[in-house]
Amino acid sequence: MQEQQILKNTNAEILNQFNASLLFDKKLYAQDIKGSIAHSKMLALQGIISVDDQIKIETGLLKIKGEIESNQFVWKIEDEDIHMAIENRLGQIVGGAAGRLHTARSRNDQVATDFTLYVQDKTLDIKAKLKRLIEVLVVIASKHSDTLIPGMTHLQHAQPINFGFHMLAYANMFRRDFERFGSSYERNNYSPLGSAALAGTPHNIDRFKTAELLGFYAPTNCALDSSSNRDFALEILFNIATSMMHISRLSEELILWSSYEFGFVKMSDEYATTSSIMPQKKNPDVPELLRGKTGRVYGNLIGLLTVMKGLPLAYNKDTQEDKEGVFDSVETIEISLDILTAVMETLIINKENMEKACQIGHLSATDMADYLVKNKNIPFRTAYYITKEVVSYANSINKDVSQLDINELRKSCSELSSIEDEVLRYLDLRNSMNARDSFGGTSTAQTKVQIELFENWLSCN
Numbered sequence: 001m002q003e004q005q006i007l008k009n010t011n012a013e014i015l016n017q018f019n020a021s022l023l024f025d026k027k028l029y030a031q032d033i034k035g036s037i038a039h040s041k042m043l044a045l046q047g048i049i050s051v052d053d054q055i056k057i058e059t060g061l062l063k064i065k066g067e068i069e070s071n072q073f074v075w076k077i078e079d080e081d082i083h084m085a086i087e088n089r090l091g092q093i094v095g096g097a098a099g100r101l102h103t104a105r106s107r108n109d110q111v112a113t114d115f116t117l118y119v120q121d122k123t124l125d126i127k128a129k130l131k132r133l134i135e136v137l138v139v140i141a142s143k144h145s146d147t148l149i150p151g152m153t154h155l156q157h158a159q160p161i162n163f164g165f166h167m168l169a170y171a172n173m174f175r176r177d178f179e180r181f182g183s184s185y186e187r188n189n190y191s192p193l194g195s196a197a198l199a200g201t202p203h204n205i206d207r208f209k210t211a212e213l214l215g216f217y218a219p220t221n222c223a224l225d226s227s228s229n230r231d232f233a234l235e236i237l238f239n240i241a242t243s244m245m246h247i248s249r250l251s252e253e254l255i256l257w258s259s260y261e262f263g264f265v266k267m268s269d270e271y272a273t274t275s276s277i278m279p280q281k282k283n284p285d286v287p288e289l290l291r292g293k294t295g296r297v298y299g300n301l302i303g304l305l306t307v308m309k310g311l312p313l314a315y316n317k318d319t320q321e322d323k324e325g326v327f328d329s330v331e332t333i334e335i336s337l338d339i340l341t342a343v344m345e346t347l348i349i350n351k352e353n354m355e356k357a358c359q360i361g362h363l364s365a366t367d368m369a370d371y372l373v374k375n376k377n378i379p380f381r382t383a384y385y386i387t388k389e390v391v392s393y394a395n396s397i398n399k400d401v402s403q404l405d406i407n408e409l410r411k412s413c414s415e416l417s418s419i420e421d422e423v424l425r426y427l428d429l430r431n432s433m434n435a436r437d438s439f440g441g442t443s444t445a446q447t448k449v450q451i452e453l454f455e456n457w458l459s460c461n
């Protein structure tokens with residue numbers, strides 16, 4: 001008998017734990033209180049509750065906020081979630097009036113509202129952090145619009161570019177991210193509050209008022225949709241996943257560039273760690289972690305897409321699984337952006353090694369072919385084969401095409417036996433970089449144009 005009792009209690013406890021979201025959704029306390037205050041104000045304005053009760057409710061809610069923020073609030077798993085925890089505590093503080101707060105709403109529209117408010121707040125925070133990172137990249141770009149670095153495709157030397165241009169490629173990715181977060185913010189800034197359980201409410205509520213009080217543009221249109229919609233959460237998960245993918249690509253380059261083989265950059269000692277066994281080592285743990293954390297952020301997106309895919313309308317408890325992944329992705333990107341910004345701000349750039357690396361791999365070979373096409377009216381395919389011969393000749397004497405003198409060039413291929421000196425200018429690496437002067441190209445002049453465009457963009461965003 002006694003044993004059975006224990007078993008029963010234990011089962012109830014396990015069930016409570018299984019059912020509850022309190023341990024993680026308490027993060028939404030500020031949004032929950034904000035939403036409840038707005039709801040109570042609207043109820044009073046509509047004459048659904050008395051002004052007296054509204055004042056009691058609001059004062060009680062603010063007291064609870066203080067208790068939570070000063071760690072005095074007692075969290076009880078039996079309360080199930082943040083909404084019930086706050087409502088139950090409100091009952092203890094203000095008595096009967098607390099029971100009127102939940103008029104004309106359900107936890108379904110309440111949680112959708114709280115979670116939307118959270119996602120919107122975090123979207124703005126993330127945008128600010130992205131902007132800070134872009135600023136740092138643009139500053140690096142402006143210092144290095146004349147620093148040569150081998151431009152690569154397939155991780156093979158391709159054409160000379162400048163390091164500023166390389167930084168601007170990332171600035172463009174992060175700018176698209178910034179704008180993507182911004183358009184999600186615009187699309188999702190509508191209030192589900194007042195959708196109630198699924199079908200709206202018979203009470204004479206004013207959803208436009210609560211929308212306004214909460215900083216939303218307007219209420220959502222369809223109660224059935226908005227009481228279980230989680231597109232806004234999926235969007236932030238996708239936006240974060242895409243940004244983390246960009247962070248991960250830059251991290252990968254930092255890892256490569258800081259290896260002995262490249263030696264292009266050195267991460268400041270604060271961001272490089274030592275090995276516990278090999279005293280000579282400096283490991284790029286920070287960019288490796290940034291690259292690694294991208295995986296879990298992708299997982300969070302796939303996780304919620306999968307939770308949502310089979311749900312009949314409207315709210316189902318499955319939806320409670322939406323929060324932990326979003327919290328995790330948000331926290332991951334926030335710290336990742338801060339850390340990457342600090343890494344880039346303190347990055348030591350080894351210009352000499354970058355420029356030295358440009359002398360390997362015949363980066364200006366394409367310029368040779370382009371010269372023959374433009375100045376000698378040779379068909380491109382023929383020019384291509386002539387240049388191929390020049391490259392193998394250069395290889396045979398252990399030189400880069402950019403280092404050949406005019407006699408060597410004339411010797412390299414019968415078609416070039418009387419080629420003029422001017423070709424040497426085209427093979428020069430810096431000239432090669434500057435020759436790519438089309439809009440969006442790598443020349444120092446075009447890089448400066450792009451830097452200016454970024455500076456304008458930064459000043460109006």
Ligand code: ARG
Nearest residue numbers: 021025081107108111319320
């Ligand atoms: N804790 C729930 C969640 O996060 C709140 C909504 C519960 N609604 C319900 N009808 N059980 O989704």
